[in-house]
Amino acid sequence: MNIAVVGTGYVGLVSGVCFAEMGNEVTCVDIDARKVESLRDGRLTIYEPGLEVYFDRGRRENRLRFTTDLAEALAPADVVFLALPTPPAEDGSADLQYVLGVADDIGELLAAHPDWGYKVLVDKSTVPVGTARRVTAAVGAYGLEAGKHFDVVSNPEFLREGVAVDDFMKPERVVVGTDSERAAELMTRLYEPFVRSGNPILVMDEASAEMTKYAANAMLATKITFMNEVANLCDRVGADVDKVRRGIGTDSRIGPKFLYAGIGFGGSCFPKDVQALHRTAREEGYSFEILDAVLRVNDEQRKSMVPHIVDALGDNDGRLDGKTIAVWGLAFKPHTDDVREAPAHVLIREFVGLGADVVAFDPEAVETTRAAFEREPLGGTGSLSYAETAYDAAAGADALVVATEWPEFRRPDLARVRQSMAGDGAPLVFDGRNVFDPKHMAGLGFTYRSVGRPSFPAQEVSDRETAA
Ligand SMILES: NC(=O)c1ccc[n+]([C@@H]2O[C@H](COP(=O)([O-])OP(=O)(O)OC[C@H]3O[C@@H](n4cnc5c(N)ncnc54)[C@H](O)[C@@H]3O)[C@@H](O)[C@H]2O)c1
Structure with a gap:
């Protein structure tokens, strides 16, 4: 399959490299010319264990290319992944300017080049519910018809930095959010080699796929924060949180993971995703109380x-x-x-x-x-x-x-x-x-x-x- 990945950061680069490793033709696009030059020269721009071998092979066998030119990647692509930043805006919501800006550029290019054919556009960025609809509208504004010229799919990414290559090559599940059978079929074909051990490809509607990603990160952040609060109480009552962790982690309803107390969570995902979900709830007139506490406690914990x-x-x-x-x-x-x-x-x-x-x-x-x-x-x-x-x-x-x-x-x-x-x-x-x-x-x-x-x-x- 021919794939374009727009945004060559932690997610885009890992996705592009891993899709190429599976035999696909991949072009990664980035506006950062220095990044693209470095990748073209064979120098990785992030540290991620295991990435280099696949990166080198993809380049050597000419299945993996890098460009700053969106049109060059878009023209031959069957599937176009948007792996763009969604940083927090001032009010905590996810800033969609990068995703919607590129959707607009894609709409313009596709409208000008009808011979490029049908494309599946995939939101891989973590984006709030309704974004697939907004991307569809942005591309549709150029007179293109969803279902005929293009489809938009929500395909949230669950990789963890540090083990991102393994996570991408053997995902526990792949979530594909779309109402289009054609797009679902293409996505299933693309991902089947990654789930040969039987892990599921879950096809669902766009809104549920978008919510799944936020719910997953919010749940994990909550689990860590809960354990940090238990630790703070252990400090006061003279208990040992490590023993408590083992005591509760052996309960299969709780499980042993994400129970390690410490000085709080960070990273590019949990803080911003919890904030964004909290914001989405507020916009809907719902006060998602537990998320408020998670954010406050984590700020203190750090x-x-x-x-x-x-x-x-x-x-x-x-x-x-x-x-x-x-x-x-x-x-x-x-x-x-x-x-x-x-x-x-x-x-x-x-x-x-x-x-x-x-x-x-x-x-x-x-x-x-x-x-x-x-x-x-x-x-x-x-x-x-x-x-x-x-x-x-x-x-x-x-x-x-x-x-x-x-x-x-x-x-x-x-x-x-x-x-x-x-x-x-x-x-x-x-x-x-x-x-x-x-x-x-x-x-x-x-x-x-x-x-x-x-x-x-x-x-x-x-x-x-x-x-x-
Ligand atoms: N980092 C993670 O572990 C992780 C995991 C799952 C999901 N996500 C989500 O994936 C998305 C991307 O995250 P990331 O960590 O890869 O971000 P990143 O900042 O590492 O990468 C984003 C890239 O997009 C590029 N870019 C910006 N505007 C562009 C444009 N108009 N055209 C082309 N490229 C452009 C930037 O130069 C950058 O290289 C976010 O929504 C994030 O929440 C991240």
Whole structure:
């Protein structure tokens, strides 16, 4: 099949590369000329495990091409995916300017080139209910007839950054929202090779498909937030949220996933999608109470470590001037370089605002962090610098904060970390992802605090003992 993917970001690039891997002819389009040039030159523009092999193969075998020219991709395409940004507008709703703008461009091009034939236009972006109808109207405004010249399908994407290639190649389900049999048939043919193990392709109406994506993300964000609130209560009553997690996760009605307490969710999807669903509800005169709470609690949770750090290190005015804080992890989760809405960034902004000097390390997300803070500079009197390794970041720091659970942070040489940190007492570790064992950390001589788990008094340890 010939496929155009418009928007070559995290979703568009993974989709394009994976469709090409399945033997399709794919052209990815982006308005960002630098991105397109880099991809044409064989340089990936995002970090995503497993992507490179398929990307290289698709390019080598000339099934995967990149362009800034929409017409070039559109002309031969049977199916056109819109994988465009849908960032939050000021009122929290999804900003549809990119999706509707491209729909308009497509309408104009198709009207001018009737010989290009019937196309299926697919909303892969996360978009509110009614968007497929609006895309249909935007294309239809050029005198084109839905069902004859084109059809619009809602095909929300459920991939998770960090395992996006696996998720795309073996989706648990594919949701296809359309009333058109012709479009449903084409989409089914396109996706069948991805669900050979029997996972379903669920064909439904457009509105239900659009709602499915928001409901999924809102449910997951709620699950995380619920567990964070349980953790906050565990802190107060002396229970251990890890034990509670295992206790409830073994109940098949609840399940073990998305029950890990921490310093809140981030990323390019959950915060904006929960906001957008909340907004949709408001527009319909319905107050979706639980989403309001999820957003509020998560905002608080992302900053929940700050008062503890100020308590431990702050001066009488609650400031952190002259203190150095090491931050391990910048990405919003492991195995990605995506830092959109990353809890680490929220913390860094707070620390620098209070005058601290932050030294950060992340295995993949330093460049994206630099770019993010160039776009939205840090205020405050402190500073942010980057270390080459996790150990370099910790060396000389007054406190260490674990903000992302990258595997390499799970079993570092903690004795080395302890010895290199500032001060003579028990160095402070604030573990926002519960990666270390509280007793073990106390035994190693750290003053250790995590989320929803008991703390133990740091033991006195001589350097010789820990080095042994
Ligand atoms: N990132 C995820 O994990 C994920 C998962 C599921 C769904 N989604 C949804 O998919 C959509 C895309 O997300 P993303 O993370 O890939 O965004 P992204 O910002 O990484 O990528 C969007 C791309 O679109 C390009 N673009 C903007 N305007 C364009 C235009 N007129 N023509 C061509 N290209 C244009 C941008 O340059 C950018 O490269 C969003 O709606 C998002 O909510 C994202």
